[in-house]
Amino acid sequence: MSLLSSATVRRRAYRHLSKRTFSSSNRPLADHVRLVEVGPRDGLQNEKQSIPAETKTELVRRLARTGLETIEAGSFVAPKWVPQMAASDQVLSSILSNPPTSPHPITYQWLLPNSKGLDNMLKTMNNSNSSSGYPTPPPSPNMPSSSGYPTPPPSPDPQDSGPALNTSSMDPNAMSSSTSGVDSMTQARRTNTSAPTQKHEASIFLAATESFSKKNTNCTIQESLDRFAPLMTSSRAAGHPVRAYISVALGCPFEGPDTNPHTVADLAIKLLEMGATEISVADTTGMGTAPTTRKLLQTLKEAGVLTEDLAMHFHDTFGQALVNTLVSLEHGVRTFDCAVGGLGGCPYSPGATGNVATEDLVYLMRSLGAETGVSLEEVSRIGDWITGEIGKGNGSSAGRATMARLRREGGS
Numbered sequence: 001m002s003l004l005s006s007a008t009v010r011r012r013a014y015r016h017l018s019k020r021t022f023s024s025s026n027r028p029l030a031d032h033v034r035l036v037e038v039g040p041r042d043g044l045q046n047e048k049q050s051i052p053a054e055t056k057t058e059l060v061r062r063l064a065r066t067g068l069e070t071i072e073a074g075s076f077v078a079p080k081w082v083p084q085m086a087a088s089d090q091v092l093s094s095i096l097s098n099p100p101t102s103p104h105p106i107t108y109q110w111l112l113p114n115s116k117g118l119d120n121m122l123k124t125m126n127n128s129n130s131s132s133g134y135p136t137p138p139p140s141p142n143m144p145s146s147s148g149y150p151t152p153p154p155s156p157d158p159q160d161s162g163p164a165l166n167t168s169s170m171d172p173n174a175m176s177s178s179t180s181g182v183d184s185m186t187q188a189r190r191t192n193t194s195a196p197t198q199k200h201e202a203s204i205f206l207a208a209t210e211s212f213s214k215k216n217t218n219c220t221i222q223e224s225l226d227r228f229a230p231l232m233t234s235s236r237a238a239g240h241p242v243r244a245y246i247s248v249a250l251g252c253p254f255e256g257p258d259t260n261p262h263t264v265a266d267l268a269i270k271l272l273e274m275g276a277t278e279i280s281v282a283d284t285t286g287m288g289t290a291p292t293t294r295k296l297l298q299t300l301k302e303a304g305v306l307t308e309d310l311a312m313h314f315h316d317t318f319g320q321a322l323v324n325t326l327v328s329l330e331h332g333v334r335t336f337d338c339a340v341g342g343l344g345g346c347p348y349s350p351g352a353t354g355n356v357a358t359e360d361l362v363y364l365m366r367s368l369g370a371e372t373g374v375s376l377e378e379v380s381r382i383g384d385w386i387t388g389e390i391g392k393g394n395g396s397s398a399g400r401a402t403m404a405r406l407r408r409e410g411g412s
């Protein structure tokens with residue numbers, strides 16, 4: 001892809017804003033941060049030893065009880081490329097036929113590389129529908145707003161660029177375990193025992209560099225866009241909104257740390273124009289730093305990409321994920337991807353390690369006075385359990401500290 005001038009990107013952004021037909025269904029309140037749990041997919045896909053489908057399903061079931069509202073539960077990619085995800089159809093079938101218990105509706109996301117992936121996802125859904133009585137999603141015209149999604153909450157004050165940071169000396173770890181991690185709103189929602197509904201979304205992915213695009217999906221960036229146009233139309237028509245990742249946005253394992261932010265902005269606009277409901281900007285390699293994250297977010301803003309259409313997806317390879325999260329929060333981003341226990345890594349990004357840990361993000365947000373609705377104790381128990389199941393060290397500092405406290409208190 002040619003390097004685009006900022007003027008070209010700005011022109012495209014103007015087009016994108018004037019042609020905007022999508023709505024941001026996940027628009028968060030100013031003091032609410034939405035966490036997208038990617039542990040069952042991004043967290044497990046790179047594990048070498050085969051993990052039983054039952055373990056993956058159990059992970060999703062446990063996560064569904066924590067207050068998380070969005071869980072990426074698997075992928076429908078070529079098994080030759082990522083064998084670990086081959087049982088995602090079993091995970092999906094299980095979720096449909098025996099819905100996980102959760103305090104509120106959950107959106108499950110499924111990563112797709114092409115239309116074959118979408119066909120396989122829809123086939124699994126249809127098979128499960130006929131055997132489980134799960135209602136077939138209504139066909140919808142190509143408008144995400146008519147796909148049965150709830151009305152978005154009131155939009156934040158446009159002047160508000162971030163939650164008021166909590167500068168008090170309160171130690172969030174000192175909260176009593178009876179209230180910590182779950183606010184009164186979440187507690188109230190938990191009293192609702194009626195059967196929760198579930199939604200399913202597709203997530204697609206392309207790269208901001210040609211080298212990574214080739215390695216990860218065996219095609220150029222333009223070929224990715226060409227592949228995704230019909231996939232997105234079909235997915236939305238079947239009632240499944242589409243989220244889009246842009247990988248290697250802050251550094252590429254093959255081309256180095258200087259990914260062109262204008263390329264990222266241009267791709268974000270194209271994907272939004274094609275109907276993506278959200279762009280997850282991914283620091284696949286964890287090379288991002290506070291200055292490069294700030295520069296990327298500034299470039300996206302100047303190009304006309306709204307913060308409510310963005311999620312940030314940080315890997316913690318160089319220990320910068322929380323710093324970059326803070327920079328993003330200050331910039332106004334309110335959606336972050338994470339993986340319990342700090343699991344994760346991309347099979348086609350050599351050397352890259354796990355995603356930022358869910359437990360660490362919950363702890364950070366709580367310290368800043370931003371609400372996630374997620375229980376720190378519950379996700380810490382899950383991080384402890386799943387890393388033990390797959391024989392890995394627990395990659396979450398907040399998770400390890402919380403487990404140590406729970407064990408001291410006899411409540412693990």
Ligand SMILES: CC(C)(COP(=O)([O-])OP(=O)([O-])OC[C@H]1O[C@@H](n2cnc3c(N)ncnc32)[C@H](O)[C@@H]1OP(=O)([O-])[O-])[C@@H](O)C(=O)NCCC(=O)NCCSC(=O)C[C@@](C)(O)CC(=O)[O-]
Nearest residue numbers: 076077078081113116117205216217218245247282284346
């Ligand atoms: C895109 C392809 C398929 C191209 O791979 P290809 O080899 O060029 O595809 P093909 O069309 O030539 O097909 C090859 C074989 O795969 C089959 N096939 C083809 N598609 C599918 C499918 N969907 N599901 C099941 N099977 C499929 C197809 O039927 C055929 O089977 P055969 O005839 O040889 O038996 C491949 O490169 C691929 O699957 N890549 C996915 C790689 C991947 O999953 N990477 C990790 C996820 S991305 C990531 O982790 C980054 C992210 C999202 O987390 C954000 C970040 O941090 O950056």
